[in-house]
Amino acid sequence: MNTLIQPDDTWLLWGFLAGWAAVSIYLEQKYKWASRISGAIIALVGAMLLANFNIIPTESPVYDTVWGYVVPLAIPLLLFRSNIFKIWKESGRLLLIFLISSIGTVAGAIVGLFFVLKQYIPSLDKITAMMTGSYIGGSVNFAAMATKFETPGELVSATVVADNLLMAIYFLVLILLPTLQFFRNKYRTPHIDEVERSNHSDKNLAASYWERKDMSLLDISKAVGTAFGIVAISFTIASYFDHLIPSGENVSIFFNVLNGILGDNYLMLTTLTMLLVTVFPRYFESINGAQEIGTYLIYIFFVVIGVPASLPLILQNAPLIFVFVTIMVLINMIVSFGVGKVTKFSLEEIILASNANIGGPTTAAAMAISKGWTKLVGPILLVGTLGYIIGNYAGTAIGLWLKNFL
Known part of the structure; x- marks a missing residue:
């Protein structure tokens, strides 16, 4: 597909990503209407519109860089004030509603598969495994399930397009x-x-919430330098354990679980950051600006989320897949809000738990920040990141069950 900006126009694309993220933040803080819908949605919808009008490409190495480097740097920056002892009491409730929401994801996958679309979508068992993992954990689980079940590339691409459009709509809701x-x-x-x-x-x-704060060059250097160091060490440790601990179909479940815990980049990143923040609270609390830098990086991530949501591609390649993932999200929402109401969870807890299921911890944290629910930012990041582990095993279980059943 021809676009005004080509996939290899690296500086133009980076200029758009960084610039539109800045515009979204400006609008959010300047106008009350923008604050109500949040800069995150403005960033996402703006990118989606430009992609659908063929201004920017739907795929580019620049977007891969955001997923591979910008998001990992944002995670520790947003966790610098998240002392685990301070958030433990609040995290317990969020973990429970998150697990309830995860049950909704699995139920949605089963309903969509057996009662609606089993006869119409080829390789739906593979798509179900990918989306179960993704709608409990995140894109990391999506990629892991696609590799594990050897899903054809064109099917992966079609599912990604449908998933991104649905996420954009659901986040807006x-x-x-x-x-x-x-x-x-x-x-x-x-x-x-x-x-x-x-x-x-x-x-x-x-x-x-984002009033001007004192920030020095030393603060910026400590925030960015520490984040780079934590990411580098975390990913190196995770890679070491991933190669050291065997995993796969012919390996016992104990080693598969151990590999999933110690060999996952994002889980290791979150765990190491939380440990360091808890052990050295004074150092991390003394750094001003880390949350601001991390949030700006997350806004760039929101721009990238909206880019692949191309309506022509969905109509051409993935209309039934879009229906399937819509069923999954609707059931997740019904279970989350229904059980959440009965068990007396707050509206904010239910919204963030469902958000963390469908989009992952970073999207949930960004929403909590944009709404001013500051006490829930650290807990939802922690709980949502646990979804990376849960998602891998839920997706694997669903995939293997369907592989033998269908």
């Missing part, structure tokens, strides 16, 4: 839910109420 009075009346909203009580100025919520 989740962003808008707290603004609807129906949900405010039906669910507890302690974090929303706290934000509204503390915000007495004329500024919008995003501008109030």
Whole structure:
């Protein structure tokens, strides 16, 4: 497909990604309407529109760089204030609703497969394994399941396109839910109420949260240098364990689990960061600006999420796959909000848990930040990252079961 900006126009694409992320933040902090829907959605929808009007390409090595380097750097920066002892009490509740939401993902996969689309989509067992892993953990699990079950490349591409469009739509829905009075009346909203009580100025919520702070060159160097160091060490350790510990179909479940825990880059990254922050709290608490830098990197990530959501490609290659993933997300939402209501979880907890299932911990954390739910940022990052482990095993279990069943 011909586009105005070509996939190998590296500087033009980086200029767009970084520039549109900055514009999205500006709009979010300048206008109340933008604050209500969040800069994250503005970043995502803007990229999606430009991709669909053939201004920017839907695939490029630049986007791969964001996934491979920008996101890993953002994770530790956002965790610098997340002392595990301080968030443990709050994380327990989020973990429970996250697991409930994960059950919704599995239920959605089974409903979509057996009751709707089994006869119409080839290799649906492979797609089900990929999307079960992805809608509990994230893109890491999607890639792992695609490799494990040897899914054909064209099927992987079609599923990615459908998945990205649906994620864009669902994130928009989740962003808008707290603004609807129906949900405010039906669910507890302690974090929303706290934000509204503390915000007495004329500024919008995003501008109030991201007020100007003291930041020095030393702060920037410590934040960025420490983040680079943690990522490098974490990925090196994970790679070492991944090669050291055997895994695969012919290996016992113990070693597969151990490899999944110690050999996963993102789990090792989050674990090491949390340990360092807990052991050396004074050092990390003394660094100003880490959250700001990390959040800006996450906004670049949101731009990239919207890029592959090409409507022509979906209509051409993946209409039924889009229907399938829509069923999965709808069932996830029904289970999350239904059980969450009965068990008296707050609206914010349910929204973030479902967000972390479908999009991963980074999208959930970005939403919590954009809404001003600051007490939930660290916990949802921690709980959502655990989904990387859960997603691999849920996807593997579903895939192997369907492989033998169908």
